[in-house]
Amino acid sequence: MLLSIENLYVKYGNIEALHGLSFHVNEGEIVTLIGANGAGKSTTLKSIMRLPPPEAPKVSGGDILFKGKSLLNVEPHDVVSKLHIALVPEGRHIFGNLTVMENLMLATYARKNDPAISRDLERIFDLFPRLAERRTQRSDTLSGGEQQMLAVGRALMTSCEVLLLDEPSMGLAPLLMYEMFRTLKELNREGLTIIVVEQNARLALQVASRGYVLDTGEIVAQGPSDALLNDPEVKKAYLGG
């Protein structure tokens, strides 16, 4: 087991957002967390990244284990640079006044003179040729889809082994949405472990091996993606019948 969320309780001030959440991710898997607005999906990812409040809430119970060790006292920058976990946040958060290339290189600051940086950059331009064409363009002039590619590329530039994505399909036209998920699948085949949070549950379950359904801070269903796709309750509530 690579990552294990164990009976996790987290609070924003006095309001509890996760009530005893448990799930796990094995090395090399794609796992999806699905659920309605406000279910606690982003909160879960932010908790793993150890973002400080108010971005992420305070853990009031339970644990988050990565390779068997608790993440609770790990600094956010160490989660990225030492444990090689990266987040593509909801809403992308790229630096609009910087170019594509500057955004990508900013993510490598902790890698010093790692000779693999240029190889990783080439790989990202391979995966997203549009970013290569636009490498000197200011990021706030990119289309929404291109910005999402940049957000994924930036996370990959940290040389992550585990990638967390919060709603990567948001705002993308169907074609780009499928392309994004195809790219995730390809990265996974090369060994990247992926946790993807999605409102487009059907699409997410088509690429993930397993899924968990979150409802108001708790897991209410889980299983192999096929089983969830065919589960009448899940279908009715999350897959449009």
Ligand SMILES: Nc1ncnc2c1ncn2[C@@H]1O[C@H](COP(=O)(O)OP(=O)(O)OP(=O)(O)O)[C@@H](O)[C@H]1O
């Ligand atoms: N910074 C914050 N301060 C207070 N409450 C918060 C904060 N961020 C989230 N919450 C609350 O925590 C709960 C879970 O929110 P979260 O953003 O994790 O949901 P989500 O599943 O990602 O929803 P969505 O699909 O809309 O992105 C919600 O009730 C939300 O209002």
Ligand SMILES: [Mg+2]
């Ligand atoms: Mg969210």
